Amino acid sequence: MRITGTFIDEISHDIPHQNWGKAEWDADFGHMKAIGIDTVILIRSGYRRFITYPSPWLQQHLGCYEPPVDLVELFLQLAEKHGMKFYFGLYDSGKYWDTGDMQHEIDANRYVIDEVWAKYGHYSSFGGWYLSMEISRKTKGAAAAFRTLGMQCKDVSGNLPTFISPWIDGKKAVLAASSSLTKAESVSLKAHEEEWGEIFTEIKGAVDAVAFQDGHIDYHELGDFFAVNKRLADAHGMACWTNAESFDRDMPIKFLPIKFEKLRLKLEAARQAGYDKAITFEFSHFMSPQSAYMQAGHLFNRYQEYMESLT
Amino acid sequence: MRITGTFIDEISHDIPHQNWGKAEWDADFGHMKAIGIDTVILIRSGYRRFITYPSPWLQQHLGCYEPPVDLVELFLQLAEKHGMKFYFGLYDSGKYWDTGDMQHEIDANRYVIDEVWAKYGHYSSFGGWYLSMEISRKTKGAAAAFRTLGMQCKDVSGNLPTFISPWIDGKKAVLAASSSLTKAESVSLKAHEEEWGEIFTEIKGAVDAVAFQDGHIDYHELGDFFAVNKRLADAHGMACWTNAESFDRDMPIKFLPIKFEKLRLKLEAARQAGYDKAITFEFSHFMSPQSAYMQAGHLFNRYQEYMESLT
Amino acid sequence: MRITGTFIDEISHDIPHQNWGKAEWDADFGHMKAIGIDTVILIRSGYRRFITYPSPWLQQHLGCYEPPVDLVELFLQLAEKHGMKFYFGLYDSGKYWDTGDMQHEIDANRYVIDEVWAKYGHYSSFGGWYLSMEISRKTKGAAAAFRTLGMQCKDVSGNLPTFISPWIDGKKAVLAASSSLTKAESVSLKAHEEEWGEIFTEIKGAVDAVAFQDGHIDYHELGDFFAVNKRLADAHGMACWTNAESFDRDMPIKFLPIKFEKLRLKLEAARQAGYDKAITFEFSHFMSPQSAYMQAGHLFNRYQEYMESLT
Numbered sequence: 001m002r003i004t005g006t007f008i009d010e011i012s013h014d015i016p017h018q019n020w021g022k023a024e025w026d027a028d029f030g031h032m033k034a035i036g037i038d039t040v041i042l043i044r045s046g047y048r049r050f051i052t053y054p055s056p057w058l059q060q061h062l063g064c065y066e067p068p069v070d071l072v073e074l075f076l077q078l079a080e081k082h083g084m085k086f087y088f089g090l091y092d093s094g095k096y097w098d099t100g101d102m103q104h105e106i107d108a109n110r111y112v113i114d115e116v117w118a119k120y121g122h123y124s125s126f127g128g129w130y131l132s133m134e135i136s137r138k139t140k141g142a143a144a145a146f147r148t149l150g151m152q153c154k155d156v157s158g159n160l161p162t163f164i165s166p167w168i169d170g171k172k173a174v175l176a177a178s179s180s181l182t183k184a185e186s187v188s189l190k191a192h193e194e195e196w197g198e199i200f201t202e203i204k205g206a207v208d209a210v211a212f213q214d215g216h217i218d219y220h221e222l223g224d225f226f227a228v229n230k231r232l233a234d235a236h237g238m239a240c241w242t243n244a245e246s247f248d249r250d251m252p253i254k255f256l257p258i259k260f261e262k263l264r265l266k267l268e269a270a271r272q273a274g275y276d277k278a279i280t281f282e283f284s285h286f287m288s289p290q291s292a293y294m295q296a297g298h299l300f301n302r303y304q305e306y307m308e309s310l311t
Numbered sequence: 312m313r314i315t316g317t318f319i320d321e322i323s324h325d326i327p328h329q330n331w332g333k334a335e336w337d338a339d340f341g342h343m344k345a346i347g348i349d350t351v352i353l354i355r356s357g358y359r360r361f362i363t364y365p366s367p368w369l370q371q372h373l374g375c376y377e378p379p380v381d382l383v384e385l386f387l388q389l390a391e392k393h394g395m396k397f398y399f400g401l402y403d404s405g406k407y408w409d410t411g412d413m414q415h416e417i418d419a420n421r422y423v424i425d426e427v428w429a430k431y432g433h434y435s436s437f438g439g440w441y442l443s444m445e446i447s448r449k450t451k452g453a454a455a456a457f458r459t460l461g462m463q464c465k466d467v468s469g470n471l472p473t474f475i476s477p478w479i480d481g482k483k484a485v486l487a488a489s490s491s492l493t494k495a496e497s498v499s500l501k502a503h504e505e506e507w508g509e510i511f512t513e514i515k516g517a518v519d520a521v522a523f524q525d526g527h528i529d530y531h532e533l534g535d536f537f538a539v540n541k542r543l544a545d546a547h548g549m550a551c552w553t554n555a556e557s558f559d560r561d562m563p564i565k566f567l568p569i570k571f572e573k574l575r576l577k578l579e580a581a582r583q584a585g586y587d588k589a590i591t592f593e594f595s596h597f598m599s600p601q602s603a604y605m606q607a608g609h610l611f612n613r614y615q616e617y618m619e620s621l622t
Numbered sequence: 623m624r625i626t627g628t629f630i631d632e633i634s635h636d637i638p639h640q641n642w643g644k645a646e647w648d649a650d651f652g653h654m655k656a657i658g659i660d661t662v663i664l665i666r667s668g669y670r671r672f673i674t675y676p677s678p679w680l681q682q683h684l685g686c687y688e689p690p691v692d693l694v695e696l697f698l699q700l701a702e703k704h705g706m707k708f709y710f711g712l713y714d715s716g717k718y719w720d721t722g723d724m725q726h727e728i729d730a731n732r733y734v735i736d737e738v739w740a741k742y743g744h745y746s747s748f749g750g751w752y753l754s755m756e757i758s759r760k761t762k763g764a765a766a767a768f769r770t771l772g773m774q775c776k777d778v779s780g781n782l783p784t785f786i787s788p789w790i791d792g793k794k795a796v797l798a799a800s801s802s803l804t805k806a807e808s809v810s811l812k813a814h815e816e817e818w819g820e821i822f823t824e825i826k827g828a829v830d831a832v833a834f835q836d837g838h839i840d841y842h843e844l845g846d847f848f849a850v851n852k853r854l855a856d857a858h859g860m861a862c863w864t865n866a867e868s869f870d871r872d873m874p875i876k877f878l879p880i881k882f883e884k885l886r887l888k889l890e891a892a893r894q895a896g897y898d899k900a901i902t903f904e905f906s907h908f909m910s911p912q913s914a915y916m917q918a919g920h921l922f923n924r925y926q927e928y929m930e931s932l933t
Binding site for chain 2: 012014015016017018019020021024049050063065067068176177178179253254255291292
């Protein structure tokens with residue numbers, strides 16, 4: 001199961017910034033390409049007041065700061081240069097995390113989607129949309145919002161594909177800022193299937209692919225959960241991707257690159273479940289030879305050896 | 312707003328040590344000089360039993376360990392070599408943090424100040440004193456102690472300048488060892504002005520500059536708080552510096568280098584408020600090209616590009 | 623007090639993985655050798671479902687994952703190449719940590735010990751056994767289990783030496799996943815001596831050396847505790863080693879390399895107490911010139927300078 005896509009974590013909730021300029025990003029797209037990545041996904045175009053592109057609407061209406069660089073333009077141009085597709089991640093006002101109400105996200109992104117498509121839609125590398133609000137089963141009410149946002153993205157862009165990347169409410173579903181690594185209560189396989197069946201029914205047609213994050217359950221649970229995910233996606237006509245997390249959730253330092261063996265277990269499980277595509281969160285901190293975390297460069301080498309051993 | 316000073320975080324409360332020797336420090340002073348830093352400030356000369364210079368008094372009376380290197384001498388010599396001024400940070404017994412009583416700090420530093428001036432006062436790079444006890448509005452009782460310590464420093468050294476670097480009791484004023492990043496209760500602008508007005512009245516004459524730490528409030532609050540700080544400093548005849556923190560308070564890893572955009576926002580706010588000088592906590596971990604945190608080297612580059620773009 | 627042994631932290635509870643391959647491990651054994659290390663100790667051969675060598679028994683009976691590399695074989699071969707002794711760390715099912723019951727560890731390791739000796743006992747570098755269950759005074763019931771396991775190791779291998787590395791229940795004895803650095807209640811010197819006297823009486827003959835972890839007490843307490851440890855070990859005919867932790871327990875980031883001054887204080891205390899050998903947890907993350915933590919390379923240099931200054 002080759003990883004062919006990666007998130008780009010700018011703006012980040014919880015991963016310290018590498019402070020790369022244009023030269024470092026150009027080199028990193030080259031590193032991605034070298035291991036077969038053809039898709040880059042901006043994790044979100046903004047979070048609260050920090051944004052990735054100069055947005056008149058967000059700056060005027062939500063008090064966002066003028067960004068020092070237009071990262072959306074930079075990433076679209078580098079994607080063109082390196083022959084990759086770019087997915088645009090929607091704006092995250094932070095209010096959904098605070099209040100559980102998705103209306104703020106719908107209101108803001110109505111403008112963001114139009115603004116972004118008008119400004120950047122002409123790039124041949126503009127390949128799709130990422131509905132960036134992360135949900136799990138307890139946020140089922142959010143499904144209607146996903147439907148609204150997904151349809152707007154598709155309508156404005158001539159039906160470019162959309163995807164989501166929710167989390168499984170497993171034992172490792174704890175906040176990054178929490179000092180714990182696990183929680184006592186986690187979802188059963190049966191409840192997972194029932195609840196996501198309802199969500200998929202509601203978002204069908206507005207969301208083309210679902211890429212569950214693979215890091216919230218234990219490694220021996222991967223097979224069962226992945227089989228359910230694939231069955232659900234197939235039943236609702238959605239592509240089933242895996243979001244193979246390349247950072248380690250089992251360590252007190254939140255977060256450094258994952259142990260290769262764990263990544264391998266997760267990719268093997270996705271392959272066995274017949275998943276359609278693997279993306280990762282994310283290459284530049286956790287798998288890149290130029291990452292500030294030197295463990296990432298070694299992971300890059302181990303991953304390449306593994307890919308070569310399969311061919 | 313160019314950064315012209317940096318703390319040197321030896322002894323540290325909460326930043327892991329880089330284990331540099333003389334060669335690395337010499338190179339780092341060179342890196343500092345290259346971006347315009349003319350002032351280095353020893354954050355504290357000792358903390359509990361760890362000290363930066365061999366102190367007969369501290370070793371005999373407080374059980375401090377014999378240090379492997381005389382860092383005060385090393386930094387004074389490197390400051391001379393690179394044409395910089397060195398500020399000496401007072402000793403911190405740790406008892407103030409435990410008990411809220413500054414008397415221990417006054418008692419110990421009475422001897423430290425004399426000892427240090429006798430031993431190192433002849434260095435032409437000895438430029439001033441840093442009253443290292445970090446206070447905020449809730450420690451107003453500490454103001455009298457600052458007065459005592461500041462006057463002693465000035466008296467012994469022919470009136471060399473003194474400064475403090477307190478924190479604003481904002482929403483990010485949480486302990487480094489806490490797993491949280493923010494707290495619910497934070498100071499209002501009005502209370503901040505009233506309470507610091509009282510403190511400044513008391514320390515006037517004994518403290519020449521105040522360098523508020525800039526990391527405990529949100530970025531959109533910078534303008535208002537900085538305007539108050541400048542007004543207060545002006546009213547009491549003190550210089551108004553900013554302590555531009557170059558580490559990121561918003562991330563679960565405590566602490567790695569800050570995202571450049573955030574540092575830029577803080578420096579812009581200081582410039583707009585008409586601040587007199589910018590120092591940082593601190594160059595060697597968070598901005599140096601040779602830092603163990605490689606993000607720091609990229610921050611160095613982004614900062615240099617920014618400075619060049621302003622000229 | 624020269625460090626002549628190091629743990630190898632594969633599989634780790636709490637230190638993020640470096641993702642090294644054979645080339646990096648070979649180079650690291652060379653770095654170890656260069657500073658006088660003649661003993662490498664596998665911290666544990668497995669933890670829960672992750673294991674370091676392909677074990678038919680563990681895979682069939684405990685659902686362990688097939689490991690991507692046979693690390694036991696790799697380390698034995700590298701130890702032969704570099705002229706070092708390899709100690710095998712027993713399997714840790716994780717159940718003892720969860721339940722306080724050592725019976726699971728005895729049951730699993732009965733098979734592991736036989737399996738491993740049959741498979742790897744012919745290597746001339748196979749030098750001994752590490753009883754990997756970490757205990758402290760509150761787990762006295764575990765002493766009988768240590769006796770059982772130690773005797774089995776010795777019986778199967780022609781009396782190869784065994785050792786344990788318990789912790790002192792000092793003020794820094796907090797969980798790695800906890801956000802605190804210290805706790806209020808810690809053991810008194812007297813209780814430490816009484817309780818460990820009982821434990822040593824029970825394990826005598828089955829355990830050849832005890833290497834207390836040196837990081838759970840304050841630096842000024844080292845002398846007193848080390849003197850007790852040496853007296854106890856002597857009285858029970860065991861060798862007294864120190865496990866000199868080369869990571870820093872005093873910082874919010876858990877864990878980065880220790881400040882050299884602290885390591886020096888601990889090694890000096892072990893020397894003064896007349897300890898027999900110093901090992902460290904552990905070289906590859908915290909002292910190696912090729913560690914992903916660049917502070918480690920500087921620690922390597924400071925340590926080398928210190929060793930040279932003593933000769």
